[in-house]
Amino acid sequence: GESVGLHLPTLSVQEGDNSIINCAYSNSASDYFIWYKQESGKGPQFIIDIRSNMDKRQGQRVTVLLNKTVKHLSLQIAATQPGDSAVYFCAEIVYNNNDMRFGAGTRLTVKP
Amino acid sequence: DTGVSQNPRHKITKRGQNVTFRCDPISEHNRLYWYRQTLGQGPEFLTYFQNEAQLEKSRLLSDRFSAERPKGSFSTLEIQRTEQGDSAMYLCASSLTTSGWYEQFFGPGTRLTVL
Numbered sequence: 001g002e003s004v005g006l007h008l009p010t011l012s013v014q015e016g017d018n019s020i021i022n023c024a025y026s027n028s029a030s031d032y033f034i035w036y037k038q039e040s041g042k043g044p045q046f047i048i049d050i051r052s053n054m055d056k057r058q059g060q061r062v063t064v065l066l067n068k069t070v071k072h073l074s075l076q077i078a079a080t081q082p083g084d085s086a087v088y089f090c091a092e093i094v095y096n097n098n099d100m101r102f103g104a105g106t107r108l109t110v111k112p
Numbered sequence: 113d114t115g116v117s118q119n120p121r122h123k124i125t126k127r128g129q130n131v132t133f134r135c136d137p138i139s140e141h142n143r144l145y146w147y148r149q150t151l152g153q154g155p156e157f158l159t160y161f162q163n164e165a166q167l168e169k170s171r172l173l174s175d176r177f178s179a180e181r182p183k184g185s186f187s188t189l190e191i192q193r194t195e196q197g198d199s200a201m202y203l204c205a206s207s208l209t210t211s212g213w214y215e216q217f218f219g220p221g222t223r224l225t226v227l
Contacts, residue, residue, distance in 0.1 A: 009152075034215075043116070043203050043218030044155065089154045100216075102154025 012109045019077040021106045023090035028071060030092035035064060035075045038105070039086045047075070047088075077108075085110045114138060116219035118204050124225045125194055132190045133222045137206030144187050145216060146179055147203040148172065155203055161187060194226045 013019050025033065031052050036044035050057045050064045050073075057064050063076040073090050087105045117136045125131050137144045143162050147155035158177070159169045163184040173179075176194075181187040191198055201223050205216040 036218075041220070043205070043220050045218070046215045049215070091154070100157055102156070104152065105154050 009105065010107045010109065012111060013080050015080060015082060015110050015112050017080055019075075019080045019084070019108060019110075021075045021077075021088050021108065023073040023075075023103050023106075025071050025073055025090065025092040025103070026101070027092060027094060028068070029094050031095045032093040033064070033066060033073050034091045034093070034100075035062075035073075036089045036091060036102075037084075037086045038089065044089060080108075080110050082110045082112060084108060116204055116206055116217050118202075118219040118222050120222055121220060122223050122225075124227065126227050127194055127196060129194055130190065130192045131194055131224065132188055133202055133204075133224075135187045135189070135204030135206075135219060137185070137187070137204070138208075138217055141206035141208045141217075142184075143207045143209060143216075144181055145205045145207075146187070146189050147205065149201040149203055149221070150199075158189075191224075194224075196226045199224055199226045 034049045035047040037047050038044045048059045048062050048064050050066050055066050061078045065074045077084055085108055087107045089105045090103045091100050093100045116138055119134045123131055145160040146158040148158055149155045156172055157170050158173050159179050160167060161181040164181050176192045179187060179189045201221040203218055203221045205218045207216045
């Protein structure tokens with residue numbers, strides 16, 4: 001399943017499928033990007049980060065892709081599990097401004 | 113548990129009252145951040161400290177808001193003369209870094225409801 005971030009804030013996938021969550025960031029000068037996961041009643045939890053001089057970074061079951069040409073960031077979750085159900089936020093950071101801005105988030109629901 | 117803690121977890125107050133929230137960061141983290149989050153939105157940056165120095169404040173932080181970190185450890189966020197628009201989740205985060213933002217560890221937040 002795939003979302004388009006702010007335009008489709010809810011993504012529903014079957015357990016075991018791959019998920020793609022998208023984010024269109026706003027500032028071409030952003031140096032660094034982070035994906036956070038937020039479960040109900042909890043603070044955001046760091047998932048994975050990527051610097052602006054990279055276009056891909058992989059973690060455990062997660063991959064972040066960065067396309068600076070179109071200012072687009074995506075989070076791919078492999079073999080999505082029920083525990084992945086949460087709201088996912090992308091955040092962009094401009095080092096010189098010490099400014100971290102979050103997107104509005106995408107709610108991921110994993111159906112068993 | 114050695115994570116970021118926040119107290120209280122919930123606060124209900126009447127408009128016009130003052131409220132104060134506390135954040136205890138992860139021990140030895142030199143940076144501490146405050147954010148505000150409304151339902152369905154991402155966190156919005158309010159202010160941050162490096163040790164006891166408050167280095168940056170967002171224009172969202174009106175003069176009714178004040179934050180302190182007197183000894184470079186825990187921090188307090190006070191809202192004076194609360195308004196209904198102040199109702200939100202107030203998140204605290206900390207990080208161990210001397211440059212850039214990198215990984216911030218968030219607390220569970222304090223949910224404020226102003227009646």
